[in-house]
Amino acid sequence: MSSSPVLSYSIPQRLIHWLMAGLIFFNLIFTEGMEELTEAAEEGQTPSADMIASANIHAYVGIGILCLAVLRLILRLTHGAPEAPADEPPVVRLVGKIVHGTFYLLFLVMPAAGIAAYYFGIGTAGELHAGPMKLLMWVLIVLHVGAVLVHQFVWKTPVIQRMTKG
Structure with missing residues (x-):
């Protein structure tokens, strides 16, 4: 294995990043079917085929x-990831590591909680999934996009190119 620093994300890493971003936005925005199905079940109603189909898509x-x-x-473990720009303030570097670590945790725990709620009827998991986890995901997305914009337009560091052009 080479000891040279990783300067950019690999093509598979970039493709997965953007595919996940699209799918996460889809599921964050289109929750009505799952919400309607949950509400119908709580009220003892028979869900419609459309409710079930929409919930299944989610x-x-x-x-x-x-x-x-x-x-x-x-x-990420096998290909690595680029280091933060050398002139990035240490506190910003630390926040970046925390945000990325929390993203990865949510990428795993949030779907697991959704699975626990939908397929195994664990209500608390559903409440965590649709409540604090969803809110935290939105906060992280805002922080992430904000950081990219600050890097690009304030600090003039081309970090966005590592996930776009390579």
Whole structure:
């Protein structure tokens, strides 16, 4: 294995990043089917075929995110990741590590909680999935995008290119 520093993410890492981003946004935005199905079940109503289909799509996308997250973690461990820019303030570097670590944790735990709720009826898992985990995911996305924009336009460091051009 080479000891040279990793300057960019590999093509598979970049593809998985953007695919996961799209799937995560999809599931964060389109939750109505799962919410309607949960509400119908709580009220003792028979769910419609559309409710079930919509909830299943949400579940399948979540399972896809979980599978991609495992693959992404394997790639990160085997291919590495670029270091933060050398002139990045240490506190920002630390926050970046915490945000990325929390992202990876959520990539695994959030779908697992959704699976526990949907397939095994564990209500607490569903409440955590749709409540604090969802909110934390949105906060992390805002922090992540904000950091990329600060790097690009304030500090003039091309970190975005590591995940776009390579």
